[in-house]
Amino acid sequence: MTLIKQKVNKYNFEYFFKEYSEELFYHSMAIVNCNDVAKDIVHDSFIYVWNKREELDASYSLKAYLYRLVRNNSLNYLRHKLVERKYSSQIDDLAIDLNNNIDDKEVIINKVQAALEQLPPRSKEVIEKCFIGGMKYKEVAEELGISVNTVKTHISSGLKFLRTRITKEMLFFFAIFK
Amino acid sequence: MDYNKVEDISQFLNDKRKLSQSEIDEIFNNDEELVSDIIAYREVLMRDKHEITYDIKEEYSRLHSRIARQKRFRILKQLSVAASILLVFASSFLVWNMNKKQEKPVISKVEAKKTVESKSKATLTLADGRKVQLVDNKVQISDKNVKGIVNDSIKGLQYDKSIKVDIKSDQLIYNTLKVPVGGEYSLTLADGTRVILNSDSEIKYPIAFGKKNRKVFLKGEAYFAVTHNKKKPFIVDVNEAEIEVLGTEFNISAYEDEKEMYTTLVNGSVRFTTTESNESQILTPNHQIEYNKETKTSTMKEVDVYEFIAWKDGSFVFKSLKLEKILRQLRRWYDFKVVYHDEELKDYRFRGVISRDMNLTEVMKMIEESAGVKIVVKEKEVSIYK
Numbered sequence: 401m402t403l404i405k406q407k408v409n410k411y412n413f414e415y416f417f418k419e420y421s422e423e424l425f426y427h428s429m430a431i432v433n434c435n436d437v438a439k440d441i442v443h444d445s446f447i448y449v450w451n452k453r454e455e456l457d458a459s460y461s462l463k464a465y466l467y468r469l470v471r472n473n474s475l476n477y478l479r480h481k482l483v484e485r486k487y488s489s490q491i492d493d494l495a496i497d498l499n500n501n502i503d504d505k506e507v508i509i510n511k512v513q514a515a516l517e518q519l520p521p522r523s524k525e526v527i528e529k530c531f532i533g534g535m536k537y538k539e540v541a542e543e544l545g546i547s548v549n550t551v552k553t554h555i556s557s558g559l560k561f562l563r564t565r566i567t568k569e570m571l572f573f574f575a576i577f578k
Numbered sequence: 579m580d581y582n583k584v585e586d587i588s589q590f591l592n593d594k595r596k597l598s599q600s601e602i603d604e605i606f607n608n609d610e611e612l613v614s615d616i617i618a619y620r621e622v623l624m625r626d627k628h629e630i631t632y633d634i635k636e637e638y639s640r641l642h643s644r645i646a647r648q649k650r651f652r653i654l655k656q657l658s659v660a661a662s663i664l665l666v667f668a669s670s671f672l673v674w675n676m677n678k679k680q681e682k683p684v685i686s687k688v689e690a691k692k693t694v695e696s697k698s699k700a701t702l703t704l705a706d707g708r709k710v711q712l713v714d715n716k717v718q719i720s721d722k723n724v725k726g727i728v729n730d731s732i733k734g735l736q737y738d739k740s741i742k743v744d745i746k747s748d749q750l751i752y753n754t755l756k757v758p759v760g761g762e763y764s765l766t767l768a769d770g771t772r773v774i775l776n777s778d779s780e781i782k783y784p785i786a787f788g789k790k791n792r793k794v795f796l797k798g799e800a801y802f803a804v805t806h807n808k809k810k811p812f813i814v815d816v817n818e819a820e821i822e823v824l825g826t827e828f829n830i831s832a833y834e835d836e837k838e839m840y841t842t843l844v845n846g847s848v849r850f851t852t853t854e855s856n857e858s859q860i861l862t863p864n865h866q867i868e869y870n871k872e873t874k875t876s877t878m879k880e881v882d883v884y885e886f887i888a889w890k891d892g893s894f895v896f897k898s899l900k901l902e903k904i905l906r907q908l909r910r911w912y913d914f915k916v917v918y919h920d921e922e923l924k925d926y927r928f929r930g931v932i933s934r935d936m937n938l939t940e941v942m943k944m945i946e947e948s949a950g951v952k953i954v955v956k957e958k959e960v961s962i963y964k
Binding site for chain 1: 579581584585588589591592593594595599602603606611612615616617618619620621622623624625627630632634637638640641642644645648882884888893895931933
């Protein structure tokens with residue numbers, strides 16, 4: 401798999417937006433849980449890259465860079481619930497390890513997806529209700545007609561199983577940059 | 579596992595529970611893995627949710643407007659700064675800053691200007707065999723006492739619809755526009771159809787269309803924006819096949835030195851018929867028919883049309899294409915010879931976007947880095963090593 405290394409210019413900007421924005425949006429949504437905020441964070445990241453396009457040299461991976469921007473800004477928003485987002489100056493200092501092939505992000509999403517699929521359907525249901533429904537264990541237990549302990553077991557197995565699927569290399573994508 | 583923590587984090591991420599700043603900080607500092615994993619599951623699950631949608635086109639428009647507004651604001655800011663400095667310095671400051679930063683990204687559907695002005699030495703062959711070199715200036719060309727052919731430096735070659743030709747039955751008068759390697763040319767046919775001809779391509783067309791249909795002959799690659807006319811179907815003949823069109827935008831790539839021929843539809847509707855089998859297929863927007871001249875088989879698939887029409891806006895877009903094919907495409911614009919020092923290298927794949935205003939050395943450097951090969955450029959010869 402090859403990295404796309406390309407200097408951003410007025411001809412390819414739209415192309416890159418169309419290629420990467422949706423994926424970046426879902427990633428931001430997973431963190432900030434708000435459509436408008438996620439859309440704005442994605443926009444802000446692209447605008448940042450557009451404005452800095454001359455300074456960013458062509459040996460980096462644009463996708464990795466955008467990913468970092470979006471993730472950082474999303475985590476900042478979550479951590480501080482900031483209305484006014486500031487660009488983390490850390491971005492300039494972060495040495496992006498080019499051995500981390502960001503195009504494999506799709507592979508990782510697929511692995512997480514596969515992990516989900518491999519879980520018994522009940523576990524997947526519980527995970528869905530808790531992690532994106534934000535339901536309490538008691539509420540899930542009531543709705544599904546199972547005990548709270550069973551709910552906890554499903555959550556536990558889901559999380560433990562995921563860690564067996566995500567190797568060390570992938571931790572790059574899952575790190576919470578401080 | 580601290581189940582309470584998991585529940586708290588889940589609820590917090592879903593805006594179902596507020597946490598104090600110190601609680602949030604604690605989670606961020608101590609439970610990194612847990613938060614990450616929950617976020618990972620959330621991302622995968624959210625992609626399947628139909629309530630969460632992302633309209634790429636709409637979002638891009640919004641982004642583009644924001645960037646445009648940013649540009650205007652910058653100019654205002656500079657003007658206000660400049661006003662407080664001596665006039666002499668102010669003008670040079672403004673001029674210096676009116677550089678790349680004031681650019682706007684190009685929206686692909688807008689017709690972009692030719693990026694390399696000097697590369698447009700096309701040749702027009704008239705009906706009587708005379709060859710005219712098309713240079714960038716407004717020139718009237720006369721052919722067989724026909725008036726109404728104009729060559730414009732920006733709009734390209736135009737045929738006026740008022741051209742009246744003395745047609746005896748089906749005797750159509752043809753002109754041929756040929757674009758050399760490294761060139762590109764635009765043309766407006768008598769019915770208003772716009773054609774953008776890519777490098778190393780040739781199109782033969784009647785200066786005024788007949789009554790039955792509008793038929794043109796293509797060798798190479800062109801982008802068509804055909805005007806509606808149900809009574810007179812627009813047909814592109816590419817030797818191996820005929821592409822019949824009804825008011826539509828599409829791209830045909832039919833180079834003689836390529837095994838495959840591609841017809842990509844942007845919008846409208848197109849009927850593709852091979853000369854060999856006389857079988858027809860109808861193309862719908864965002865689909866493409868790939869016809870293999872060797873095996874004589876055609877395959878229809880959904881594609882990202884931008885990849886195939888980016889050339890007309892000044893970019894080459896490659897999504898995991900073999901080096902051999904990429905270099906053949908690039909050769910038509912940059913005009914060079916390729917020498918592979920290992921046959922294997924022809925199959926190496928590369929993904930990238932190359933803008934046509936990059937020079938050959940810059941392009942090769944990019945490919946070198948991305949495909950993991952070594953490239954040496956000497957004059958007009960490109961050598962590829964492992």
